[in-house]
Amino acid sequence: MNNKKILMITGDFTEDYETMVPFQALMAVGHSVDAVCPGKRKGDTVVTAIHDFEGDQTYTEKRGHNFMLNASFDEVDVTTYDALVIPGGRAPEYLRLDATVVEMVKHFFVTNKPVAAICHGAQLLAAAGVLEGKLCSAYPACKPEVVSAGGRFAEIDVAEAVTDGNLVTAPAWPAHPAWLAQFMALLS
Structure with a gap:
């Protein structure tokens, strides 16, 4: 296996599973993953949120880890990374307001490096203007943003993922097996 250096951009109230599972799984198979957040340094923490599907009209949210x-974050040089992971949760909602984060995301598309985004991660992709013509899945409430950004929203099951070029997306954490498998295929 050709081990890759992967950047994960996250923030407070990132979805717990969508942050911890890819972070740990990618490292378990030999990749290096740097998890960063604007305004925070190595050793700082972000609070996670646990989103669940319990029969309500939308997901429920509980405090996570x-x-x-x-x-x-301020030491990141995106040119040294082979791929990008964008977890979902509420973090993408405010991360998309950070011009440096948006430029970082754009870099991975300009250089055609693999990108994995899940759930509300599509909000950051839309803000970066990288979805034009791309097939993209996300949490269903993000469909208007994907479409407004020129993307084609993938209507797939919550446990499925979709790859379009360098981009792998999925609706939510139940898709981890498919999402991570497709992302790892791009990494190999």
Whole structure:
């Protein structure tokens, strides 16, 4: 296996599973993953949120864990990374307002490097203007943003994922097996 250096951009109230599972799984198979958040340094934490599907009209949210960042945001040089992971949750909603984050995301599309985004991660992709013509899945409430950004919204089951070029997306954490398998295929 050709081990890759992967950047994960996250923030407070990122979805717990969508942050911890890919972070740990990608490292378990030998990749290096740097988890960063604007305004935070290596050793700081972000609070996670646990989103669940319990029969209500939308997901429920509970406080999750404190996820420790293992790299400092202000030291990131995106040119040294082979791929990008964007977890969902509420973090993408405000991360998309950070011009540096948006430029980082754009880099991975300009250079055609693999990108994995899940759930509300599509909000950050839309803000970066990288969805034009791309097939993209996300949490269904993000469909208007995907379409407004010129993307084609993938109507897939919550446990499925879709790949379009360098982009792998999925609706939510039940898709981890498919989402991570498709992302790892792009990494190999």
